[in-house]
Amino acid sequence: MIQTKHDQDDTAQWQPRIVAFLCNWCSYAGADLAGMSRLSYPASIKIIRLPCSGKVDPMFVLKSFERGADMVLVSGCHPGDCHYTSGNYHARRKLKAFRELMSFLGVDPRRFKFSWVSAAEGAKWSKLVEEITAEARELGPFRTFPEAAKTEASQ
Amino acid sequence: MSPEASTAQSLAQTAAEMLSQGQVALVIGYAPTEGKRLSPPVFVTTPEEAQRLGFDSRCFGNLSVYLWSPQVRQMGKTAVVVKGCDVRAVNVLLRENVIKREDIVLIGVRCGGVGDLPAHKCTVCDCRDPQGCDVVVGDAVDQPDGAAEGRYSAAEALEEKSLDERREFWQRQLDKCIRCYACRQVCPLCYCKRCIVEKSTPQWVETSAHPRGNLSWNVVRAFHLAGRCVGCGECERVCPMNIPLGAINQKMAKLMEDEYDFRSGMSPEEKAPFTTFSTDDTDEGIL
Amino acid sequence: MPTNKLYEGVSDWLQSAVETLSAAGMTVIAPTQGEPGVVNLTRVTSAEAIAERYDNTLLPLKGQFFPITETLLEFERCEDGDVEIQTEPLPAPDEVIVLGCRPCDAAAMGTMDKVFQWDYDDVRYRARRDRATLVAFACTTPSPECFCTSVGGSPHGDEGSDVLVFGLGGDDSGGRVLLKVNTDKGRQFIDRLGDRVRPASEGVQPPSPPELARRFDTDAVKAWLDEGFDSDFWQQMALSCLGCGACSFLCPTCHCFDIVDEATWNRGQRRRNWDCCSFSLFTLHASGHNPRPEQFSRCRQRIMHKFKYFPERFGRIACVGCGRCIRACAAGRSLAEVLTEVDARQKG
Numbered sequence: 001m002i003q004t005k006h007d008q009d010d011t012a013q014w015q016p017r018i019v020a021f022l023c024n025w026c027s028y029a030g031a032d033l034a035g036m037s038r039l040s041y042p043a044s045i046k047i048i049r050l051p052c053s054g055k056v057d058p059m060f061v062l063k064s065f066e067r068g069a070d071m072v073l074v075s076g077c078h079p080g081d082c083h084y085t086s087g088n089y090h091a092r093r094k095l096k097a098f099r100e101l102m103s104f105l106g107v108d109p110r111r112f113k114f115s116w117v118s119a120a121e122g123a124k125w126s127k128l129v130e131e132i133t134a135e136a137r138e139l140g141p142f143r144t145f146p147e148a149a150k151t152e153a154s155q
Numbered sequence: 156m157s158p159e160a161s162t163a164q165s166l167a168q169t170a171a172e173m174l175s176q177g178q179v180a181l182v183i184g185y186a187p188t189e190g191k192r193l194s195p196p197v198f199v200t201t202p203e204e205a206q207r208l209g210f211d212s213r214c215f216g217n218l219s220v221y222l223w224s225p226q227v228r229q230m231g232k233t234a235v236v237v238k239g240c241d242v243r244a245v246n247v248l249l250r251e252n253v254i255k256r257e258d259i260v261l262i263g264v265r266c267g268g269v270g271d272l273p274a275h276k277c278t279v280c281d282c283r284d285p286q287g288c289d290v291v292v293g294d295a296v297d298q299p300d301g302a303a304e305g306r307y308s309a310a311e312a313l314e315e316k317s318l319d320e321r322r323e324f325w326q327r328q329l330d331k332c333i334r335c336y337a338c339r340q341v342c343p344l345c346y347c348k349r350c351i352v353e354k355s356t357p358q359w360v361e362t363s364a365h366p367r368g369n370l371s372w373n374v375v376r377a378f379h380l381a382g383r384c385v386g387c388g389e390c391e392r393v394c395p396m397n398i399p400l401g402a403i404n405q406k407m408a409k410l411m412e413d414e415y416d417f418r419s420g421m422s423p424e425e426k427a428p429f430t431t432f433s434t435d436d437t438d439e440g441i442l
Numbered sequence: 443m444p445t446n447k448l449y450e451g452v453s454d455w456l457q458s459a460v461e462t463l464s465a466a467g468m469t470v471i472a473p474t475q476g477e478p479g480v481v482n483l484t485r486v487t488s489a490e491a492i493a494e495r496y497d498n499t500l501l502p503l504k505g506q507f508f509p510i511t512e513t514l515l516e517f518e519r520c521e522d523g524d525v526e527i528q529t530e531p532l533p534a535p536d537e538v539i540v541l542g543c544r545p546c547d548a549a550a551m552g553t554m555d556k557v558f559q560w561d562y563d564d565v566r567y568r569a570r571r572d573r574a575t576l577v578a579f580a581c582t583t584p585s586p587e588c589f590c591t592s593v594g595g596s597p598h599g600d601e602g603s604d605v606l607v608f609g610l611g612g613d614d615s616g617g618r619v620l621l622k623v624n625t626d627k628g629r630q631f632i633d634r635l636g637d638r639v640r641p642a643s644e645g646v647q648p649p650s651p652p653e654l655a656r657r658f659d660t661d662a663v664k665a666w667l668d669e670g671f672d673s674d675f676w677q678q679m680a681l682s683c684l685g686c687g688a689c690s691f692l693c694p695t696c697h698c699f700d701i702v703d704e705a706t707w708n709r710g711q712r713r714r715n716w717d718c719c720s721f722s723l724f725t726l727h728a729s730g731h732n733p734r735p736e737q738f739s740r741c742r743q744r745i746m747h748k749f750k751y752f753p754e755r756f757g758r759i760a761c762v763g764c765g766r767c768i769r770a771c772a773a774g775r776s777l778a779e780v781l782t783e784v785d786a787r788q789k790g
Contacts, residue, residue: 059351059360062371063359066367066371067706067707068706079434079438086432089432089433089434089436090432092432092436092438093428093429096440097381097410101378101403101406102374104310104314104403105322105325105370105373106318106323106324107322107370108318114440114441115441115442116441128442131442132442146326146367147365147366148366148706148711192774193774195775196682196774197682216772220684226677226680226681226738333501333510333687333716334715334716335686335691336686336687336721337684337687337688337770337772339686340685340686341772358702358704361704362700362702363704363715364510364511364715365511368704389772392772393688395500395691395770397480
C-alpha cells in the first residue's frame with residue numbers, strides 16, 4: 001500500500017520537516033559555527049546551501065512545500081554584509097512580496113520564515129532553529145497545502 | 156457621422172497612409188464585426204485592407220501581445236492600434252528591451268471604456284488619452300474623476316477575509332483551472348521563449364490540473380508578473396473557466412504601489428521594483 | 443420487445459428519473475448551474491439542481507470518460523532502495539446516466555470511441571464508457587457560435603445518444619417531453635422509468651429541429667485540404683492565434699494527452715493529462731528540433747487533423763460543431779469562419 005505523506009504525519013513520532021536555504025557566506029557559516037561551538041539544535045531542519053539569499057527563487061519555497069515541507073526558512077547575511085553587495089536586499093524585496101502573495105492565496109505565512117544570521121552568530125542560529133521548530137511543532141503537519149488529488153466537487 | 160464611424164475613418168486613413176508611404180509593412184488593429192462579442196484583431200498589409208479597421212467598445216484585446224510574435228516581426232516594421240491602457244504594456248516591453256521603439260509605430264486611440272458594462276479596469280482608468288504614441292485618433296473622452304478609488308477593489312475585498320476563507324476561495328477557484336495557459340498566451344508580458352512550466356529537467360511546475368499543480372502554476376504566473384503587470388485584465392477576460400486572476404494581479408500591483416510607490420508601465424524609462432532595491436526597505440517579519 | 447421507439451414522459455418524469463436511478467445505485471450526471479451563466483455536468487441527486495435553460499455545458503462531455511488528469515500508476519522508493527510500482531486500479535464507476543448532454547457532445551463520443559479503441563484498447567476509458575448511458579436533450583435554440591449542421595450533425599441529431607429527449611412545451615426538459623430510444627441501453631433506461639413514461643400516442647412526432655444554416659461543405663473542405671498543405675493561407679489565417687489550449691481543452695473531440703511522472707518525497711504518480719497541439723512544446727523533440735516550429739503550422743495541424751487526417755483514418759470528421767472553440771477563443775477566432783473561407787477557396 002502506497003501511503004500519502006500524511007500517513008506518517010499521524011504517528012506519535014511526527015517531527016516537523018523544515019527546509020532551510022542558507023547563504024554560503026553568512027548563515028551557512030553561522031550554522032557551521034553553531035556546530036563547532038557544540039551548540040545543539042533540533043535535527044528537524046534540512047539545510048540547502050546556496051551562494052546567496054538572492055539566489056532563492058520563490059519556486060524553491062513552493063517546491064519545498066509541494067514535496068512535504070512543514071516550514072521553509074531562508075536565511076542570509078545582515079543588510080550591508082552581503083558577499084555580493086546587494087543579493088540580500090533583492091531577496092528582502094522579493095521574498096516579502098512572495099510571502100504576501102502566498103498569504104493572499106491562503107497559504108499560512110507562518111510557514112515561511114526569513115532571517116538574517118551572520119557567520120559570527122552561531123548562538124543566534126541555534127536559538128532560531130529551536131524557536132522555529134517549536135513553532136512548526138505547534139502548527140502541526142502542513143495539511144492545508146494543496147494535495148495532488150482532485151477534490152470530489154471538481155471531478 | 157457617429158464617433159465610432161469617424162474614429163474608424165481616421166484609423167483607416169492613418170493606416171492606409173502609413174502603408175502606402177512604406178512607413179510600415181503591417182498595421183495591427185481591430186476589425187469590429189457585426190454579431191461578434193469581441194472585435195477581433197486584424198493584420199493589415201495593404202492600403203485597401205485598411206478599410207476594415209475600426210474601434211468600438213468590443214475592442215478588448217491588448218494588441219501589444221503581437222509585437223514580439225516571431226511571425227509578426229518577420230513581416231517588418233509594425234504599427235499597432237493601442238488604447239491608453241495598452242500603451243502601458245508597450246512601455247514595459249520597451250523598458251525590458253523586448254522591442255525597440257524605432258521598430259514600431261503606435262497609433263493611439265482615445266477610448267471611453269470597453270464592455271457593455273464597462274470592465275473594472277475601465278471604471279478606474281486614468282489613461283483614456285493614450286500617451287507617447289506617434290499618432291492619436293478618436294474624439295476626446297472624459298477622464299473619470301477619482302479614478303484611483305477602487306483601483307484594487309477585488310484584491311482588497313479578499314484581503315479583508317480570513318486566511319482560511321481565502322484558502323477556501325482560491326482552492327475552489329484554482330480547482331477550475333484546466334491548464335490551457337490562455338492567461339499566459341494572451342499576456343503581452345509573458346514573452347519567455349520557454350515558460351518555466353515547460354521546463355522538465357527538473358519539472359518545476361507540475362503540469363497536471365490538480366490543486367497542487369494549479370496553485371503552483373498560478374503562483375508562478377502571478378509572481379513573474381509582480382511589478383510588471385499593467386492590469387490590462389486580458390488574462391481574466393480570456394480565462395475559459397472564469398478564474399478571477401485579476402484579483403491576484405491587483406494584489407501584487409497594490410503591493411508595488413503601497414511599498415515602492417510604483418505603477419508599472421507609466422513610462423518606458425521606469426525601473427521595476429524587482430530590478431532594484433533600497434537599503435531602507437522594511438525588515439519587518441525578518442527574524 | 444415493443445417496436446415503438448417514441449415515448450412520452452409525464453410531467454415529473456425528470457424528477458422521478460433522478461430519484462429512481464439514484465436509488466438503484468446509479469450515478470446521475472446532469473447539467474447544473476454553478477456560477478452565473480456557467481453550466482457544467484456534475485453529479486446530481488435531485489432534478490431541482492438540473493439547469494433548465496442553457497446553450498451547452500462549458501466543459502465538454504469527454505471529461506467524464508477521459509478526465510483532464512488521471513493517475514495511471516503509483517511508485518515508491520522503499521527503504522532497501524527498490525522501487526515498488528502499483529498500477530492504479532481500473533476505475534470501477536457505478537453505472538452512470540448522463541442526463542442532459544447536448545446531441546453534439548453525444549455525437550463527439552463517437553470520435554473518442556474510435557481513438558481510444560483503435561490500435562490500443564484503452565481499458566481506463568472503456569471502463570467508464572461501457573457503464574454510461576447518454577440521454578441527450580435536443581437543442582431548441584442553438585447559440586450564434588453553433589455550426590453542427592455544417593459538419594453533418596443537427597440540433598436534433600441522434601448519433602451517440604442512447605436516448606434523445608425533445609421538449610414539447612418549447613423548453614428543454616420541463617413539461618411534456620418525447621423520448622426517442624436509439625439503442626438497447628436507451629431501452630433499459632426507459633424500462634427503469636416505469637410508469638413515468640408511456641409509449642407515445644399514435645401520430646405524435648418529434649418537433650422539427652430549429653433552423654441552423656449550413657455554412658460550409660465538409661467535402662469541399664477536405665478536397666481543398668488534400669492539396670492545401672503548403673498554401674500561404676495558413677500563415678495569414680494563423681496570425682492572430684496566440685497559441686493557448688482553450689480551443690482544444692474545451693473541444694468535445696480533441697483527445698491528445700501527455701504522460702507525466704510527478705513525485706514528492708519518495709513516492710509519486712504517473713499521470714495522463716490533456717494536451718494540445720497548439721502548444722509549441724507539443725512536438726518539440728529532445729534534440730531541440732521542432733517539426734512544427736511556428737504557430738501557423740500548429741493551427742494547420744489542428745484543422746488538418748479534424749477535417750483530413752481523422753476522416754481518412756476513421757471515416758468521420760473530428761468536429762461536431764459545438765462552437766466551444768469559438769466562444770473560448772481569446773483572439774475572437776472562429777473555426778467556422780476559417781472553414782467557410784476554405785470552402786470558398788475550393789469552390790473558386
